[in-house]
Amino acid sequence: MIVNPIAGLGGRVGLKGSDGLEIQQRAIELGAIPRASDRASEALKYLIRMRFDLDILTCPGSMGEIAVTQAGFRPHLVDAYQAKPTTAADTRRAANEMLQKDLALLMFTGGDGTARDIYSICGTEIPVIGIPAGVKIQSAVYAIHPRAAGELAATYLQSKAETILAEVVDLDEEAYRQGRISPRLYGYLKIPYIKRYIQGVKVSSTTVSSACLKGIAEDISERMEPGTIYIFGPGSTTQAIATHLGMDKNLLGVDAYADGKCIASDANESVLLAILASNQPVKIILTPIGGQGCILGRGNQQISPNVIRKVGKGDILVVCTKEKLDAFKGRPLWVDTGDDEVDKTLCGYLPIITGYKEYVMYKVAS
Amino acid sequence: MKNITAERFTDGKPNLRRFHQACWDEPIIFELGQPGQRGILVPEVDEGIKSEVRDPFTGIPDSLLRKNRPQLPEMSQPAVLRHYVHISQETLGVDCNIDVGQGTCTMKYSPKINDQLARMPELTELHPLQDETTVQGILEIFWRFEQILKDISGLDRFTMQPGAGSAAIYTNASIIRAYHTSRGEIDKRDEIITTIFSHPSDAACAKVAGFKVITLYPNEDGYPDIEALKAAISDRTAGLLITNPEDTGIYNPKIAEFTRIIHYAGGLCSYDQANANGILGITRAREAGFDLCHFNLHKTFSTPHGCGGPAVGATGVTKELIPFLPVPLVDFDGEKYYLNYDIPNSIGKIRPFYGVAPAVLKAYAWVMALGAEGLREAAEIAVLNNNYLLKKILSIRGASAPYAEGKRRIEQVRYSWEKLYEETGVHSDELGIRAADFGVHYWTSHHPYVVSEPCTLEPTESYSKEELDEYAAIIENVANEAYADPELVKNAPYNSTVHTIDHHPLDDPEQWCITWRAYKRKAQKIPV
Numbered sequence: 001m002i003v004n005p006i007a008g009l010g011g012r013v014g015l016k017g018s019d020g021l022e023i024q025q026r027a028i029e030l031g032a033i034p035r036a037s038d039r040a041s042e043a044l045k046y047l048i049r050m051r052f053d054l055d056i057l058t059c060p061g062s063m064g065e066i067a068v069t070q071a072g073f074r075p076h077l078v079d080a081y082q083a084k085p086t087t088a089a090d091t092r093r094a095a096n097e098m099l100q101k102d103l104a105l106l107m108f109t110g111g112d113g114t115a116r117d118i119y120s121i122c123g124t125e126i127p128v129i130g131i132p133a134g135v136k137i138q139s140a141v142y143a144i145h146p147r148a149a150g151e152l153a154a155t156y157l158q159s160k161a162e163t164i165l166a167e168v169v170d171l172d173e174e175a176y177r178q179g180r181i182s183p184r185l186y187g188y189l190k191i192p193y194i195k196r197y198i199q200g201v202k203v204s205s206t207t208v209s210s211a212c213l214k215g216i217a218e219d220i221s222e223r224m225e226p227g228t229i230y231i232f233g234p235g236s237t238t239q240a241i242a243t244h245l246g247m248d249k250n251l252l253g254v255d256a257y258a259d260g261k262c263i264a265s266d267a268n269e270s271v272l273l274a275i276l277a278s279n280q281p282v283k284i285i286l287t288p289i290g291g292q293g294c295i296l297g298r299g300n301q302q303i304s305p306n307v308i309r310k311v312g313k314g315d316i317l318v319v320c321t322k323e324k325l326d327a328f329k330g331r332p333l334w335v336d337t338g339d340d341e342v343d344k345t346l347c348g349y350l351p352i353i354t355g356y357k358e359y360v361m362y363k364v365a366s
Numbered sequence: 367m368k369n370i371t372a373e374r375f376t377d378g379k380p381n382l383r384r385f386h387q388a389c390w391d392e393p394i395i396f397e398l399g400q401p402g403q404r405g406i407l408v409p410e411v412d413e414g415i416k417s418e419v420r421d422p423f424t425g426i427p428d429s430l431l432r433k434n435r436p437q438l439p440e441m442s443q444p445a446v447l448r449h450y451v452h453i454s455q456e457t458l459g460v461d462c463n464i465d466v467g468q469g470t471c472t473m474k475y476s477p478k479i480n481d482q483l484a485r486m487p488e489l490t491e492l493h494p495l496q497d498e499t500t501v502q503g504i505l506e507i508f509w510r511f512e513q514i515l516k517d518i519s520g521l522d523r524f525t526m527q528p529g530a531g532s533a534a535i536y537t538n539a540s541i542i543r544a545y546h547t548s549r550g551e552i553d554k555r556d557e558i559i560t561t562i563f564s565h566p567s568d569a570a571c572a573k574v575a576g577f578k579v580i581t582l583y584p585n586e587d588g589y590p591d592i593e594a595l596k597a598a599i600s601d602r603t604a605g606l607l608i609t610n611p612e613d614t615g616i617y618n619p620k621i622a623e624f625t626r627i628i629h630y631a632g633g634l635c636s637y638d639q640a641n642a643n644g645i646l647g648i649t650r651a652r653e654a655g656f657d658l659c660h661f662n663l664h665k666t667f668s669t670p671h672g673c674g675g676p677a678v679g680a681t682g683v684t685k686e687l688i689p690f691l692p693v694p695l696v697d698f699d700g701e702k703y704y705l706n707y708d709i710p711n712s713i714g715k716i717r718p719f720y721g722v723a724p725a726v727l728k729a730y731a732w733v734m735a736l737g738a739e740g741l742r743e744a745a746e747i748a749v750l751n752n753n754y755l756l757k758k759i760l761s762i763r764g765a766s767a768p769y770a771e772g773k774r775r776i777e778q779v780r781y782s783w784e785k786l787y788e789e790t791g792v793h794s795d796e797l798g799i800r801a802a803d804f805g806v807h808y809w810t811s812h813h814p815y816v817v818s819e820p821c822t823l824e825p826t827e828s829y830s831k832e833e834l835d836e837y838a839a840i841i842e843n844v845a846n847e848a849y850a851d852p853e854l855v856k857n858a859p860y861n862s863t864v865h866t867i868d869h870h871p872l873d874d875p876e877q878w879c880i881t882w883r884a885y886k887r888k889a890q891k892i893p894v
Contacts, residue, residue: 145787326814348593351580354581358573359581
């Protein structure tokens with residue numbers, strides 16, 4: 001268990017985030033009370049019935065020891081330097097120490113910044129569960145409630161949940177304070193997955209989601225024509241579909257395939273434009289960022305306005321499982337390519353491929 | 367808890383009832399059988415018949431003859447009776463609770479007198495293969511009931527053949543397919559449009575009938591934008607399958623515009639009237655521009671729900687689509703009733719024979735007891751009851767009714783306990799299960815949960831104000847418990863036969879067991 005003790009400090013005093021010492025100082029002046037430790041403890045209380053089977057490793061003091069003890073456990077402590085007050089570097093150092101200890105599961109308490117720190121050290125090496133304590137939670141790696149995090153951990157530790165890759169997303173806090181939403185996809189963490197604990201939507205297992213992915217892949221497969229180039233955008237959905245179609249797609253990059261063969265891996269804009277210059281028919285396959293809804297302009301800037309203009313709206317296929325779509329709660333999907341004209345042409349209603357021969361007509365905004 | 371037998375109300379509010387289900391540790395009937403036991407000793411066949419029939423198996427092709435005896439449980443009559451009585455005691459059935467929690471199912475009271483009618487030997491001794499001259503009475507009831515449904519819907523012909531709502535939707539999807547086939551357009555027209563809050567069978571049956579499915583999502587008013595529909599239509603549009611009011615209880619006031627747009631695109635419009643209970647005698651399929659529709663007799667027309675049958679999904683069409691209806695239709699030539707197989711472009715049969723006769727009889731009796739004005743009054747009371755309950759539920763901490771905020775609903779509401787969940791960590795299904803400790807329950811919603819932490823209530827016209835008060839008091843009590851002591855609610859039920867059910871196998875084709883044979887093969891790993 002790693003607790004970022006200052007996570008969420010800015011939230012209740014209206015500071016839209018807790019990044020940076022100065023903001024934390026102001027938050028405390030405004031009367032903010034740290035609550036991350038309590039939230040970590042709330043999650044762990046759910047595991048108390050397993051206490052004789054669990055060894056909990058955590059950091060000294062406010063970075064975990066207090067929370068773990070408060071929940072009724074006797075923790076083992078890692079020996080890692082901690083600044084006062086703690087910083088992002090402390091989270092990373094602690095994660096690095098933990099990574100050496102053969103963990104079954106890493107739980108961390110914080111916000112999107114904390115998730116980024118964990119991601120930068122752990123990648124997809126070990127399963128993690130985020131306990132939400134941050135001001136803004138954009139990342140899909142967090143349970144919807146500390147208690148849900150505890151329930152998910154218990155279920156996973158009893159080998160009753162599979163893992164999936166979930167998005168680590170963060171907003172630029174400075175831009176956010178000035179009223180601009182500028183989220184960025186940083187990568188993916190491996191999380192145990194039971195929908196009801198992760199997105200407030202109850203689905204008992206991953207079977208439904210994996211069946212949907214299979215259906216989407218079948219649909220795409222039936223549309224594929226020889227001589228057409230297929231550009232796959234980043235994301236775990238597009239990767240799962242590519243894998244189902246027998247392609248070895250990388251998670252964060254943009255890949256191009258034709259006739260079942262990879263013709264460009266991790267392509268940048270100029271590679272894509274060179275591909276388009278061949279005048280072969282091209283289709284782009286994209287998926288919205290989970291929880292976010294961005295289709296173009298975040299994490300896939302390689303698919304630039306120039307690329308989009310050449311391909312045309314009609315040849316952009318958007319894929320998304322119904323569960324992921326429902327988690328947007330009716331909010332439109334959106335694009336922000338950096339070119340208003342292109343954004344405008346992409347707006348309106350777009351058919352989203354949600355299964356085999358199943359589509360949802362969904363609104364796209366800029 | 368107060369003793370409800372001594373005092374039913376405190377300060378005008380109903381006291382909650384204690385409820386405890388029976389627990390019999392009842393095995394599956396296949397596990398109860400003992401070789402050699404039997405329930406009926408079948409008398410020997412008369413010699414005369416024996417010599418006339420000779421070997422009854424002669425003439426049956428080898429491929430149709432069983433190789434092994436059926437693996438049925440061997441049991442005495444009282445053992446069978448005891449088994450089913452035990453099981454009935456282990457449920458929270460429609461006849462023993464205020465059943466407003468099974469929203470979308472329209473759990474209205476099924477009058478027992480209609481069961482008695484259906485148990486009369488005049489009906490039970492009939493067989494659907496009898497010559498039609500010997501079953502004029504029941505054919506007349508089919509015919510007369512069809513005339514009533516024509517009036518209620520404004521459409522021109524009905525078939526009672528489909529055995530349930532989904533079978534009716536599948537019938538309609540098949541008629542749409544047959545219609546476009548007859549016009550040489552089926553290769554092109556392969557898309558059906560539906561909405562996410564229509565019954566999921568609308569999407570599923572369209573898929574089974576070979577169509578692609580485009581689903582529309584609602585705007586903040588609770589029904590899709592016209593712009594979304596316009597974006598969905600094309601020369602590939604075969605039709606629209608839609609419920610109205612949808613499962614949110616919200617009526618789409620632009621429905622006539624929807625049907626116009628679909629007709630403009632060359633498609634047909636099919637009205638899933640599963641939610642018709644609040645609009646009987648108020649709106650009709652014809653005026654809304656529909657070409658096809660269906661009613662569930664087991665919902666709107668009071669016949670018992672059969673857990674998948676036997677029921678009737680009465681399916682109606684306009685004049686133009688009569689040539690595609692399943693065969694046979696029940697017709698009247700001025701003197702006698704007869705089965706009409708002369709339907710030129712019929713889609714064939716959806717199910718054997720011409721409809722579940724006891725269900726049609728009960729529905730007919732129900733309508734005749736009410737009359738036209740009574741039907742409308744039933745609908746009005748159903749709407750009034752629903753909006754009374756809506757007001758009561760919304761006053762409970764943590765409850766909301768997403769979409770069309772502040773507006774009234776038709777006959778049901780899909781509520782959300784999202785706020786309660788965020789504040790307590792208690793899920794909607796956990797609240798519903800806790801309610802079972804007080805003798806009622808509720809259902810959440812179809813999957814996926816578009817409304818988060820959903821709960822769907824439909825009070826129908828059958829329940830009194832006092833009963834709705836009692837139901838709301840139970841839900842309020844459970845919600846208050848969630849705030850005061852979440853663990854109490856999360857660990858419920860305390861008074862039920864089974865504590866919790868592991869849902870995982872139900873989502874996994876490798877694990878689910880729909881039959882005993884599948885259970886042996888998958889769960890017990892016994893080769894079958």
